[in-house]
Amino acid sequence: MLTSLEFRLLATAKAAPELRHRLRDHGHDVRLCATELLTNVIDHLGEGTPVTVRVIGTAAEHGRVRVEVTDPAPDSPPVLRSAAGWEESGRGLALVDALAERWGVDVGPDRKTVWCELVGDGRADGRPVSGAARPTAPARGR
Template identity: 40%
Template sequence: MTSLRSPVEAASVGHPTYSQTFPCEPSTAEIGRELVRDVLGVWHLDDLADRAALIITELIANASRHTPCPRIRLIFGRPSATRVRVGVVDEEPSRLPALSQADEGDESGRGLLLIDAVADRWGYDLQGSGRRPWGKEVWAELRTEGDE
């Protein structure tokens, strides 16, 4: 059996980032949850693992459901000493995320609401330059314990 991921070797100092590309399919969520837990463990931020795993699961579900992309890139970073960023990059810049209200009987449509509830902030950044972006990163940030 071939592994879809390599061992995590995320730097634990400075403003490190770890990223890896996977198929854009719902089964990638399991790998994403393991990966975010591994990266946060390297950074000694295990207390954020449950929220980050929920976020990455929802971001992967949204990308696999709403984009025709064959692959996505999972990105885990420390943009500052007090924040962790979890993101998914896809190649569909025209499908931007937006909060919506799901009806009571709906079986989907609550992913961004969950992210909004557990993340300290979230958003998206278009990828590429000029007027022709090639993709987008949808991300969410969590504060570390030392942040007031």
């Protein structure tokens, strides 16, 4: 059974802890990936950028949870880089890359969606993810 949660919000520093709270029933890795992708929008597009965050759970069928963050900047793709030990930022996408089985970017004419897929049910307590069913597009690997 495909289930999903969707949140429309403005990318602000206050939004990250609120998002973690909304995802409190999901596992640590899901919460971390969602907030790292949100933080990338804040850092690279600016405070107040409208975003849509989706967490799509398919644990019963495929053993995966997909996290998506959509923003209105198709011309600003994320870049995976290695931050030097002394740098204070630049590790968000590296964390996503380390935690996720795969991740990628889908670009449309007026938006981009950065997504990642995690193995497992994504919940801290192992219960199925709840929400409205929504079909997903085929994923592209990294």
